[in-house]
Amino acid sequence: xxxxxxxxxxxxxxxxxxxxxxxxxxxxxxxxxxxxxxxxxxxxxxxxxxxxxxxxxxxxxxxxxxxxxxxxxxxxxxxxxxxxxxxxxxxxxxxxxxxxxxxxxxxxxxxxxxxxxxxxxxxxxxxxxxxxxxxxxxxxxxxxxxxxxxxxxxxxxxxxxxxxxxxxxxxxxxxxxxxxxxxxxxxxxxxxxxxxxxxxxxxxxxxxxxxxxxxxxxxxxxxxxxxxxxxxxxxxxxxxxxxxxxxxxxxxxxxxxxxxxxxxxxxxxxxxxxxxxxxxxxxxxxxxxxxxxxxxxxxxxxxxxxxxxxxxxxxxxxxxxxxxxxxxxxxxxxxxxxxxxxxxxxxxxxxxxxxxxxxxxxxxxxxxxxxxxxxxxxxxxxxxxxxxxxxxxxxxxxxxxxxxxxxxxxxxxxxxxxxxxxxxxxxxxxxxxxxxxxxxxxxxxxxxxxxxxxxxxxxxxxxxxxxxxxxxxxxxxxxxxxxxxxxxxxxxxxxxxxxxxxxxxxxxxxxxxxxxxxxxxxxxxxxxxxxxxxxxxxxxxxxxxxxxxxxxxxxxxxxxxxxxxxxxxxxxxxxxxxxxxxxxxxxxxxxxxxxxxxxxxxxxxxxxxxxxxxxxxxxxxxxxxxxxxxxxxxxxxxxxxxxxxxxxxxxxxxxxxxxxx
Numbered sequence: 001x002x003x004x005x006x007x008x009x010x011x012x013x014x015x016x017x018x019x020x021x022x023x024x025x026x027x028x029x030x031x032x033x034x035x036x037x038x039x040x041x042x043x044x045x046x047x048x049x050x051x052x053x054x055x056x057x058x059x060x061x062x063x064x065x066x067x068x069x070x071x072x073x074x075x076x077x078x079x080x081x082x083x084x085x086x087x088x089x090x091x092x093x094x095x096x097x098x099x100x101x102x103x104x105x106x107x108x109x110x111x112x113x114x115x116x117x118x119x120x121x122x123x124x125x126x127x128x129x130x131x132x133x134x135x136x137x138x139x140x141x142x143x144x145x146x147x148x149x150x151x152x153x154x155x156x157x158x159x160x161x162x163x164x165x166x167x168x169x170x171x172x173x174x175x176x177x178x179x180x181x182x183x184x185x186x187x188x189x190x191x192x193x194x195x196x197x198x199x200x201x202x203x204x205x206x207x208x209x210x211x212x213x214x215x216x217x218x219x220x221x222x223x224x225x226x227x228x229x230x231x232x233x234x235x236x237x238x239x240x241x242x243x244x245x246x247x248x249x250x251x252x253x254x255x256x257x258x259x260x261x262x263x264x265x266x267x268x269x270x271x272x273x274x275x276x277x278x279x280x281x282x283x284x285x286x287x288x289x290x291x292x293x294x295x296x297x298x299x300x301x302x303x304x305x306x307x308x309x310x311x312x313x314x315x316x317x318x319x320x321x322x323x324x325x326x327x328x329x330x331x332x333x334x335x336x337x338x339x340x341x342x343x344x345x346x347x348x349x350x351x352x353x354x355x356x357x358x359x360x361x362x363x364x365x366x367x368x369x370x371x372x373x374x375x376x377x378x379x380x381x382x383x384x385x386x387x388x389x390x391x392x393x394x395x396x397x398x399x400x401x402x403x404x405x406x407x408x409x410x411x412x413x414x415x416x417x418x419x420x421x422x423x424x425x426x427x428x429x430x431x432x433x434x435x436x437x438x439x440x441x442x443x444x445x446x447x448x449x450x451x452x453x454x455x456x457x458x459x460x461x462x463x464x465x466x467x468x469x470x471x472x473x474x475x476x477x478x479x480x481x482x483x484x485x486x487x488x489x490x491x492x493x494x495x496x497x498x499x500x501x502x503x504x505x506x507x508x509x510x511x512x513x514x515x516x517x518x519x520x521x522x523x524x525x526x527x528x529x530x531x532x533x534x535x536x537x538x539x540x541x542x543x544x545x546x547x548x549x550x551x552x553x554x555x556x557x558x559x560x561x562x563x564x565x566x567x568x569x570x571x572x573x574x575x576x577x578x579x580x581x582x583x584x585x586x587x588x589x590x591x592x593x594x595x596x597x598x599x600x601x602x603x604x605x606x607x608x609x610x611x612x613x614x615x616x617x618x619x620x621x622x623x624x625x626x627x628x629x630x631x632x633x634x635x636x637x638x639x640x641x642x643x644x645x646x647x648x649x650x651x652x653x654x655x656x657x658x659x660x661x
Contacts, residue, residue, distance in 0.1 A: 002103040008042065010104045011052035019058050020512065026050040027060065030071050037081040041097045044085045045105040048112065051075040051082070061511060086112050090121040098130055107140055114144035124154040131158050138162060139184070148185040155187045160194060166202030166212065169195055173225040174215050174601075176337040192226050200231050203238050213239040215336045218601035258348065262355045264290070264363055272306055281348065283356070287363070294367050296374045297382050303636050307356045313558040314644040315551060316583075316637055318353050319590040320346040323550045340593040340600040354626070357633050371632060372397035379418065379639055387646035390431045393421055404624035411631045412610045415638065419448050422582065422642055426451055445588045445595070446581060451649040454578040457544070457554040457567055458585065466545070466575040469525055472516050473542060474549045480516060484508045495546060498526075504534045540566040548576070553584040557648045582641055594630060606630065 009026035012019070029050060038044055053059075054075045059068055089097060101109055113119055131138060131154075138158060141147050148155060159165045172184050199216055202208050216235040219227050258279040264287045271289040275282045285306055290299070303309045311317040324345045342350075361371045376395050383389035396414055398407040420439070421431045426449045460466050472478050473495040480494035483504065491497040498504060506528050509517060517534070520526045527537045536542055540563055547554045556567060556578065570576045583591065592599040595607040606627055618624075 002101050002106065005042070005102045005104065008102060008104055009046050009049045009053075011049040011056070011058075014056045014058060019053070020060060023050075023053045023058060023060060026053070030074060034074060034077055034081075037085055041085075041100050041109075042102050042105055044082055045101075045108045045112075047075075047078040048082050048108055049105075051078045082112070083116060086116050086118055089113070089118050091123050091126060094122050094126050095129065106137065110137075110140050110144060110147065114146045117146065119147055119150045124151055127151050128154050128158070135162055135164075138164075139168065142168065142184040142186070143182050145185045148187055152187040152189050156189045156194070159187070159190060160198065163205070163207075165198045166216075167209070169198060169225065170212055170215055170219075173222065174219050174336045174338065176339075192224065195225060196227060196231060199227055200234070203231070203234050208238070210239060210242045213242065214602075215339075218336060218339065218597075220336075220338045220601050258344070260348065260352045260355050262352075262359045264359070281352065283352070290363060291367065294369070296369065296377045299364065299367075299369060300374050300378045300636075300639070302360070304640060307353070307360070309353065309637060310640055310644070311551075313551075313555040314640070315553065315555060316587045316590060316641070318349050318637075319586050320593075321550070321552065321586070323552075336601055338600060339602040340589060342602075353633055354629055357629055357636070361632075370400065372400075375632075375635060375639060379642075383643065383646060387643070387650055389646055390421070390425050392431055392433070393425075394431075394433070403618070404621055404628050405618050408606075408610050408624055408628045408631060411628065411635065412607060415631060415635050416443070416607075418635070418638055418642075419443055419445070419582075423448050426582075445583060445591045446585075448582040450580045450582050450645050452557065452645060452652065453580050454556050455580045455645075455648070456584045457548065457556050457576050457578060459545075459548040459552075460575055460577055463574055465523055469520065469523060470545050470549050472520055473525070474546060478516065480509075480513060483513070495542065498534060498536055502533070506532050506534055538566075541570065544570065544576070552586045555584075555644075557651070582645055587641070591634065594634060604630075 007025060009022055009029075011022065016022070026046070026049070029046070038047070054071055059071075063071070098109070113122070127141075131141075135158075138155070141151075141155070159168070162168075168184065169186075172186065203213065203216065213235045216227060217232050217239060219225070219232070221227070258281075260281045260283065262283045262285070264285050266287045268284065268286050268288075270284075271286040273284045275284075289306075290302065293299075304314075308317055320341055320343060322341075324343060357371070364371055364374065376397050379395045380393050383393065384391040395418060396410070398410045402410070417436070420436055420443050423443055424431050424436060459470065472480060474493050476492045478494060481491040481497040483497070485508075486497060486501055486504070489497075489501075491500065506517060517526070521528070524537050525542065526534050529535050544554065544563060544567055554567075556564060559567065567576060571578060579585075581588070589599060593603050595603070595605070597603040597605045597608070610627070
């Protein structure tokens, strides 16, 4: 067991918030005279970590420029001594040195063994012995390509018997990478068959992680990592077994239940009311409001006005958003890098939208309408009348007497047809059904174009300023909201603090917070007024960053003029970029999650299931009813997005006429 020494200097990264504190522990060493090479492996590695701070230009604020230059020269001497010491390591002493390591220097030891090619003097049997005693160090060794290549066979043999090898494989190929992710390398002799055997044995093991089982079941096939359908099925069945066991063992009274209820009432004061009771969200809608205007188009608009399928910018408001994830959801558990992340709020939104469309369909029947008739009328007639859309648009809906399976099988290709029709309309200003019939290949959701250029605004995640300023203003992890005298106010973000308080003073911030504030001042996002108070310098720019942070996309034409002008400036500075399509990228992801598995391994794959005949047994009526409701929901969303596109184009065309006149 390696000892822990809290007084040792450890360099983690240039961005480490505790870096200055760590470096301060090594200041005395830097200021002391360096006479000879230490004979202690841990003292050598401490010099190495101090050198890493200086090499990465991490300094204490109290140091003068002259002192920094002197320390730079001193760590050059450290480098020579470190190299001389490490060069003495070989088969005769490697186990002794390794045993003497304090826990904080294990990473540094293996990094130097790799970088200085010390492995050439250490035989595979020694590595085998180290891993036999401390198998968890395999993850450290696999970080270094040179070590992995040199000890290829030893590492393969170890991985074939190590209980956590499946976790390592899933970390490399499937699990979503966090900000501190470091690539792991695998020995080339570990074949795809070896990897599959490791996964198969893990599924059969007593202590397999239920979260990993779901990831294995939905894993994406690549040349390096291919899990057969039989193994996937085995993972699925084990997952079902473990889930069932969990709920059998845990009393229902100890579980937090959440859900939704949807009610329509007469003689209520509000057209919509939402209440939360015991983790169940109760939605109440005014039946009088619905009955007051029974024109089919008005009944269709209720999906936006009452149910909130779209937000104020006509963005689909049902999608999974990173900004809606709680801290615990972001950091806890494991999930695939190829999955659509379904947090609690997204699942609640799913339940709500499904309950709304089911109950609303029943309400419409009391008004002698069907939802199918309304959607058909809006697409084939009303869009032509209101927006000049193609008057030959076609949408054939299932009959009421059809079985749920028959309904889904009919609606699935009709949804595809609507998307293809709109694509032709955008491209040719008409729908040529003969041309549509010739093209039998399915249209990808991302390929459906828009009538409007520069329709959507996206953050440029490759731009350091855009990412850094967004994080500093809106992340709940930056700590800029934590400042006297507002520490007890529990503001979550810096923007929230500035937006609610007028007297946020620069001098009240701690030393570790100052660099972030100076960066925002340098980039002209904030400034200090004559009283040393922090003020937002360009509110429109910050509001756009806020919108993009919360929603991942913005609709350019739904912005007021001043925000449009600022967005254009931000585009010229490469902070954001424009793109054009019917559905925004987050909306495309939402549709792909439901319709196929091309993007997300946990997708519902409705399209392939019903178009290719691999759906569940016809007798599973409830499953097909739910699938049909989902298709009705997706069709409704497509029509709402088509209408938004037509509306924007109409406004632009009318503005052109006024301008030209």
